[in-house]
Amino acid sequence: MFAGIASLFLFAYWAAAGGNRGWTKNQLAEKQTDEVTGIEFLVYKDHFMPGIEFLGLGLFLLIVLFAITFIGRRPR
Amino acid sequence: MKLPLLFTASLAFASSLVAAPTVFDFKDPKGVNAVQFYLDSLLEPIVGTASGVTGEITFDPDAPAATTGTIVVASSSLKTSNSTMTEHMLGDGWIDATAHPEITFELVKLDNVKTASGTTTADASGKFTLKGVTKDITVPVKLTYLPDALEKRTKPGNKGDLLVVRGEFTINRADYGIKPGQNEDKVASEIKLTLAIVGSAPKA
Numbered sequence: 001m002f003a004g005i006a007s008l009f010l011f012a013y014w015a016a017a018g019g020n021r022g023w024t025k026n027q028l029a030e031k032q033t034d035e036v037t038g039i040e041f042l043v044y045k046d047h048f049m050p051g052i053e054f055l056g057l058g059l060f061l062l063i064v065l066f067a068i069t070f071i072g073r074r075p076r
Numbered sequence: 077m078k079l080p081l082l083f084t085a086s087l088a089f090a091s092s093l094v095a096a097p098t099v100f101d102f103k104d105p106k107g108v109n110a111v112q113f114y115l116d117s118l119l120e121p122i123v124g125t126a127s128g129v130t131g132e133i134t135f136d137p138d139a140p141a142a143t144t145g146t147i148v149v150a151s152s153s154l155k156t157s158n159s160t161m162t163e164h165m166l167g168d169g170w171i172d173a174t175a176h177p178e179i180t181f182e183l184v185k186l187d188n189v190k191t192a193s194g195t196t197t198a199d200a201s202g203k204f205t206l207k208g209v210t211k212d213i214t215v216p217v218k219l220t221y222l223p224d225a226l227e228k229r230t231k232p233g234n235k236g237d238l239l240v241v242r243g244e245f246t247i248n249r250a251d252y253g254i255k256p257g258q259n260e261d262k263v264a265s266e267i268k269l270t271l272a273i274v275g276s277a278p279k280a
Binding site for chain 1: 106
């Protein structure tokens with residue numbers, strides 16, 4: 001029960017944070033342009049964006065947690 | 077007696093009007109200068125920048141083919157959006173920024189030089205050094221000369237010229253001893269480098 005609800009929360013968090021299907025990022029690059037030269041350059045800003053490996057690892061751990069709950073349980 | 081003296085003085089004045097080669101410093105105070113790198117990988121392309129650009133280029137707008145200079149990039153300034161990935165990239169398995177702190181391009185000559193309205197396109201041949209390995213490469217470049225534009229970028233009264241250098245080229249990481257033949261299913265062997273930098277030459 002807990003693992004199911006936590007999975008939903010984890011997925012919702014990942015989706016709300018941008019649904020990034022790439023690697024987790026802890027800095028986001030923002031493109032800016034120098035007015036005089038026209039050079040486009042990147043400025044990095046601190047921002048955590050969970051990636052697909054964050055979601056995958058989280059779901060894996062919750063599945064393990066779910067499986068552990070069956071260990072030691074006596075069959076009816 | 078006065079006539080030859082006048083002639084010599086006129087000649088000296090005229091020659092002072094002809095533009096001489098100017099040295100442009102590429103340590104940009106506004107921090108705009110960067111080399112962007114792009115390489116394909118398993119999940120998504122790895123994109124990052126190297127912002128620690130320094131170096132000097134000697135450029136004469138009247139003789140752009142005679143351009144010479146060296147651009148240096150601090151290896152430790154390479155950065156991606158993932159700090160763990162950046163740390164890994166700078167480690168001894170990849171760039172080895174501690175042992176090889178600089179990535180350099182030494183311009184030897186310009187070929188196929190074409191100039192139109194302040195912009196010169198050419199093929200820049202030179203020596204590119206990465207991770208201690210030097211290779212001769214040719215890079216198509218675009219040089220844009222912006223006379224008296226330094227003031228607009230810095231502060232009023234700061235007279236000088238700007239030189240914008242743009243270029244794009246691809247290298248093979250294996251050629252520079254970066255995991256040759258390894259991890260090619262996860263990280264592409266080709267690295268695309270895009271250069272967009274500006275140098276300034278203040279006038280005294």
